Ligand code: C2E
Ligand code: CA
């Protein structure tokens with residue numbers, strides 16, 4: 001079943017067909033790629049379901065390979081994780097993303113397009129509350145001693161508040177983590193950094209475990225969103241999502257849903273009480289520049 005899921009994912013991957021590309025050559029090329037700026041980020045908006053307001057965006061890394069063209073993260077993140085290059089790469093991603101959040105913040109702070117800071121009824125609120133940027137953390141970064149100081153340094157360098165950053169950690173990366181291993185995330189959460197449990201529902205964590213994780217958000221895996229798309233919706237998925245939303249809210253956690261591709265899914269998920277949504281229905285991942293234009297019309 002695992003293999004079937006994997007190949008389905010590959011068929012859906014819009015990035016260049018890298019199955020034929022030798023993993024070894026990609027792996028050995030990774031350090032130079034970082035040095036030569038071949039990585040770039042795309043951003044996908046996160047939408048508050050209650051009113052359609054853009055809360056922030058998830059940063060997603062891509063590789064512009066000089067020979068193979070654009071490669072998606074599923075092609076090289078596992079390799080970088082394996083060699084350890086994910087640590088400097090992940091730091092680069094975080095730095096870029098937080099800088100971008102700062103740039104958006106300044107862009108918005110200019111207000112309504114005519115240079116005045118205090119025009120319009122919600123100009124001030126928008127200027128004061130920076131857009132959040134979500135950054136994926138791999139297990140290796142999570143266990144690296146520099147995670148906390150690096151994160152603080154990145155925020156301080158950009159002059160951004162901790163709440164403008166959300167670190168996404170997969171549920172499976174935290175399975176079995178003891179209190180010592182959770183400490184860095186807990187420290188960051190105490191500083192005000194948001195922590196999202198990514199791909200939630202695909203791991204095997206028991207729900208009681210949830211209480212001791214320093215998470216602020218559950219990010220429901222795309223597979224549940226897909227179940228809702230069927231007519232009629234898969235009743236198991238409906239029950240699951242409703243149950244998770246109830247539980248999450250009882251624990252003070254927000255719920256984000258990913259992979260929302262249709263209006264039908266969006267309406268259902270909103271009615272089920274999900275807080276934030278992400279998916280092609282709203283926007284595909286894209287360059288930061290198009291994103292800013294998107295905000296201007298919101
Ligand atoms: P993820 O964190 O679960 O990210 C969501 C993935 O779903 C992204 O794929 C995104 O493009 C895709 N997606 C968004 N909306 C939809 C939709 O409506 N339908 C469908 N079918 N897909 C949608 P992407 O960009 O290929 O990233 C794949 C994975 O690579 C990410 O999964 C994440 O685990 C990893 N990744 C991406 N960037 C980074 C990074 O900077 N660091 C680390 N450690 N991992 C990263
Ligand atoms: Ca993610």
Ligand code: CA
Nearest residue numbers: 198199221258
């Ligand atoms: Ca995810």
Ligand code: CA
Nearest residue numbers: 198199221222
């Ligand atoms: Ca995923």
